[in-house]
Amino acid sequence: MQFKDYYDTLGVEPSAGEAEIKTAYRRLARKYHPDVSKEAGAEERFKAVNEAYEALRDPQKRTAYDQLRARGYRPGEEVQPPPGGFGGGQGYGGVDFEEIFAGGGAGGGFSDFFESMFGRGRARGGPGFQGRPRPPGDTRAKLAISLETVFQGGSVRIGINGKTLDVRVPKGVREGQVIRLAGQGEGGGNLLLEVEYAAHPQFEVDGRNIIHQLPVAPWEAALGATVSVPTLGGPVELKVPAKSEAGRKLRLRGRGLPGAPDGDQIVELEVLAPTPQDTAQTQAYEALRDAFGSDWRRA
Template identity: 75%
Template sequence: MEFKDYYATLGVEPTAGEAEIKTAYRRLARKYHPDVSKEKDAEEKFKAVNEAYEVLRDPQKRAAYDQLRAGGYRPGDEIRPPPGGFYRGGGQPDFDFEEIFAGGGAGGGFSDFFESLFGRAAGARPGRGGAPGAARGDTRAKLAVPLKAVYEGSSVRITVNGKTLDVRIPKGIRPRQVIRLARQGRNGGDLLLEVEYAADPQFEVDGRNILYTLPVAPWEAALGATLNVPTLGGPVEVKIPPDSEAGRKLRLRGRGLPATGDLPAGDQIIELEILAPKAHTAAQRKAYAALRDAFGEDWRRS
């Protein structure tokens, strides 16, 4: 089994902070997303980026990984996990990272290296108390659910204890809520799935709101434009007001996570990110020169 350098995968230094890691992930996830990318091996690269982010975004997972990385391993080095996997017994801390990832989205297809470090995605461990309604013999696991399934209330397919199960996700379900599957745990017990939201390459979650960063060209920000913007319910047209600045926020009401219980539906918040396209041709460089001449060197003062 080969060691993986998750920092190199995201193109960040081991000292990178949470914001830098998130920015790198979003950039690479957009680049390699199989639905839009024409890059060679885009799907495999997309999976690698998601796996790296899954580890580095979580303080406990990152600490466990850094502990292993401190042993001097480099990409491609062969490592042999001890019996039971890393961080299981032998005086090592038990990080309890057994999780099940629903098919599709950012959570699927983790490598043998990941599973050896944090536990097999297909295995759920017996609960250890603190679970709502957990009875002796029940099996507990965390279920990372794609945001689209939360939005639609659709079913997701998981593999656990060697069985493939279709799990219905209640529309708008909240993190930490538990889905009980009767007699699907070990030894005839129930399987209790504690829901968490899987990392998404496009969206972030803030309560019931969905956050999305929209790249716009300088002329679109200056002159205004109508652009297609992805939402969990499909693309919608959004008008960019003239003279918009970087960081401006637009709101799509009711386009966040759906209402559930006593919680109303959230909104989608769009934050504008102004990006200057690279000039690849003589005509494009000439256009940039014309902009420079039109605005002059004192444009910052205005």
């Protein structure tokens, strides 16, 4: 398997904090999202960004990855597993979990490098995972589910122990909830799937609420506008009040995760100045400069 530099993929330093890594991920995920980007190779870049974020957002995974990276590997270089392989279902550095990703979103299409490091290759029954066989009994694994699947409910398909299984996911399933599949574990035991939410390029979760950062132009924030906003149930129109500032939060009631009661979607405004593309747009910026003068920060 070939080494991947996840910090380079996200464009951050190895010393980057959690907030910086999250910001870089959201920026790149928006840029290369297949539904938005027209750039060549955008889908592959989107998958690479998702994989890098999945590795670095979790402290255990990041520690394990940093331990391997400290050995001086370069991107594309063949990785030599530590003595005895990556451990019996623990991954490199003793990360004690197996993971199964289902339901689309950020959880699909990870590389052999990621799977070998973090144990997913074993959960899928893939080759090359040098783990010790487990005794019969309950098998525990984490099931990363896309927010869209959490919102709608339904069935997701997973691969584990060389088998393909369809797992019914209840609408509004909570993180930490365990889905039990009788007789589907190793040696005929039960398979216990602990639910976690897969990272999403557009949304964050706060309890039952969904957080979304919405880019708006300066004139939309200043004058007010009606803009299209993505939600887990599809796009909706949102009225941005005049004289809004960056960081203002607007609420879409009932657009969060299902529950009792349903959560809301919180839209946080992010005021961005688009780069002028021609003479007319440059002149428009010059007119704004002349109209507001140099003391606009004081105001």
